[in-house]
Amino acid sequence: MNVINIKNISKIYQMGTVQVSALVDVSIKIDRNEYVAIMGPSGSGKSTLMNIIGCLDTPTSGLYEFNGVNVGEMADNDLATIRNKEIGFVFQTFNLLSRSDALHNVELPLIYAGIKRSERRELAEEALHHVKLGDRMHHKPNELSGGQRQRVAIARALVTKPSIILADEPTGNLDSKTGIEIMALFNELHQQGNTIILVTHEEDIAAYAHRIIRIRDGMVESDHFVENRHVPKILA
Amino acid sequence: MKLLDFGFELKEGLAISFQAIRANKMRSVLTTLGIIIGIVSVTLMGTAIEGLNRSFNENIQKLGADVLYVQKFPWFDGGDNWWKYRNRKDITVRQYRSIKDQATMLAAASPSSGRMATVKYLNHSIEGVMAVGSNQDYLAISGATMENGRFFSQAESDGGRPVVVLGYKVAGDLFPNETPIGKNVKVSNYTYRVVGVMAEQGNFLGWSLDNRVVIPMTNFMQRFFNRRHGIEIQVKVSDLKQIEDAKEELRGILRKVRNVKPGDEDDFAINQQELFIQTFNTIGGVIAGIGLFITALSLFVGAIGIMNIMFVSVTERTKEIGIRKAIGAKRLTILLQFLIEAAALALMGGVLGLMISYPLSLLLDQVLPTSMPISVVLIAIFISILVGVISGFLPANRASKMDPVDALRYE
Numbered sequence: 001m002n003v004i005n006i007k008n009i010s011k012i013y014q015m016g017t018v019q020v021s022a023l024v025d026v027s028i029k030i031d032r033n034e035y036v037a038i039m040g041p042s043g044s045g046k047s048t049l050m051n052i053i054g055c056l057d058t059p060t061s062g063l064y065e066f067n068g069v070n071v072g073e074m075a076d077n078d079l080a081t082i083r084n085k086e087i088g089f090v091f092q093t094f095n096l097l098s099r100s101d102a103l104h105n106v107e108l109p110l111i112y113a114g115i116k117r118s119e120r121r122e123l124a125e126e127a128l129h130h131v132k133l134g135d136r137m138h139h140k141p142n143e144l145s146g147g148q149r150q151r152v153a154i155a156r157a158l159v160t161k162p163s164i165i166l167a168d169e170p171t172g173n174l175d176s177k178t179g180i181e182i183m184a185l186f187n188e189l190h191q192q193g194n195t196i197i198l199v200t201h202e203e204d205i206a207a208y209a210h211r212i213i214r215i216r217d218g219m220v221e222s223d224h225f226v227e228n229r230h231v232p233k234i235l236a
Numbered sequence: 237m238k239l240l241d242f243g244f245e246l247k248e249g250l251a252i253s254f255q256a257i258r259a260n261k262m263r264s265v266l267t268t269l270g271i272i273i274g275i276v277s278v279t280l281m282g283t284a285i286e287g288l289n290r291s292f293n294e295n296i297q298k299l300g301a302d303v304l305y306v307q308k309f310p311w312f313d314g315g316d317n318w319w320k321y322r323n324r325k326d327i328t329v330r331q332y333r334s335i336k337d338q339a340t341m342l343a344a345a346s347p348s349s350g351r352m353a354t355v356k357y358l359n360h361s362i363e364g365v366m367a368v369g370s371n372q373d374y375l376a377i378s379g380a381t382m383e384n385g386r387f388f389s390q391a392e393s394d395g396g397r398p399v400v401v402l403g404y405k406v407a408g409d410l411f412p413n414e415t416p417i418g419k420n421v422k423v424s425n426y427t428y429r430v431v432g433v434m435a436e437q438g439n440f441l442g443w444s445l446d447n448r449v450v451i452p453m454t455n456f457m458q459r460f461f462n463r464r465h466g467i468e469i470q471v472k473v474s475d476l477k478q479i480e481d482a483k484e485e486l487r488g489i490l491r492k493v494r495n496v497k498p499g500d501e502d503d504f505a506i507n508q509q510e511l512f513i514q515t516f517n518t519i520g521g522v523i524a525g526i527g528l529f530i531t532a533l534s535l536f537v538g539a540i541g542i543m544n545i546m547f548v549s550v551t552e553r554t555k556e557i558g559i560r561k562a563i564g565a566k567r568l569t570i571l572l573q574f575l576i577e578a579a580a581l582a583l584m585g586g587v588l589g590l591m592i593s594y595p596l597s598l599l600l601d602q603v604l605p606t607s608m609p610i611s612v613v614l615i616a617i618f619i620s621i622l623v624g625v626i627s628g629f630l631p632a633n634r635a636s637k638m639d640p641v642d643a644l645r646y647e
Contacts, residue, residue: 056640077566084564095559099255111248112564
């Protein structure tokens, strides 16, 4: 079954008196355990698409089914629940809470899910161990390197065991060596059965995915599987 | 929303807000200045009223509900008629005698006058002692009791004998190590023999009732009387229930003896405790009114301050709001978070206010015996939380309605 079934969705923004179409009649299906890269230059509409996939925004028209449930017309609170339980976000700028330590950042989605303290702590620690930050749990973001911060963000995305992990330019703020390490982590997560959607404008990064969807001018330009997939090799 | 969830939100909200307040200590304290002032004023007002009530309730009993005071001046009349009262005929000992002879509803009556004097015994000397002239009924009317010896008799009183009854403090100061009974003291250079000492009476409206001496009225009139101070007549009615009738009877006697023509208004005043109670309630009301006004004003200013800083805080933390929303915080969660923060901020102001006003209340206690009532403390805490919640609502509402996409994009 499709995790994501997007059918003929459009998104129109009202900018003053002008209407801007960010997405026009886009249809995409993504299956469980796929590793998809969404590519496109800036202004192509890929960010809008990502926001809609991530339930941060709703389409103006069209159908969006998430795990078979129509989320296109859901109210704010229900969307918040979907984001909390089904979607793990990884952002370019990490978006960690600067005043909280790594552990608390990872715990946050569990707090909003209403999970008991002891259980929450256990899950968060497990997620941090998973991204190999077991020894940095009580460090605040400004005491961590960029790569470590992104790992914390990934742990936060993983901790609720979501249906998809949605990563927006996850290596954009990292040097290339660290970027490769992060991509290796995504690869590993994919192998463990996670569904990963990667939004990027870099061909190199997109090449790690199994499938690339190219967006241009608010429309799907191409949608194909990658033949020569990059497999990230961690340089010692 | 489930109760369990609410507990989570509250706990998390508190944790976040303490973090936020700690991160902006100076700003937080300055913001709550209005609340601090408001809480200081409301608690001090509450404490002052508590003190007034307490001392009033203690004092009013010393005045005796069943005692009437015949004087030229009515108690608590505005200053406008001062000259009129001032120029009235004096109250005299002769009028006292008419009352004593004619009135039927009185248990006791005494003329009374007082003057500051210096009291000496050997090399001990006390200045500023109230020398009171009265008669043998003094004890019955004032409610005082004897500690030692006896009060002067009617014969001593009528005969104007140089005998004196000492107040508790005067006796203690002049005779630290010996019994005063039978000793001769000097009251403003006149020699008096001590016949008794009165028991401790405490204060009346800040005046020590123990720092006085009582001598026979006839003697007082000869040696100390000063027309400027005049005398008053104190009468104790035999039945409190008939105090109004007794007052009427008294009025009739006085009008006759003072030659007040029918139809003219009284040229004297009959005062009673009742007047004190009325006036006290008025004073208490005025204090409460002023206090409430200051409190309301400063709490209003405080509320605006908190609202302002919360708007700043919401804007500053737009990104944080976006992050929280992206990972699943609901509107209500964000709303609560900022409401709790505003309430915590205001509560901090309230607690700081209490920390300031508590020592001030101890200071107040030196003037007016009082203590800060626990109810006032609880009200102060409640008010500050309420102000926080009210003033935090608009900013919190704005935060909760932020679009997650826009908020995440904010730098």
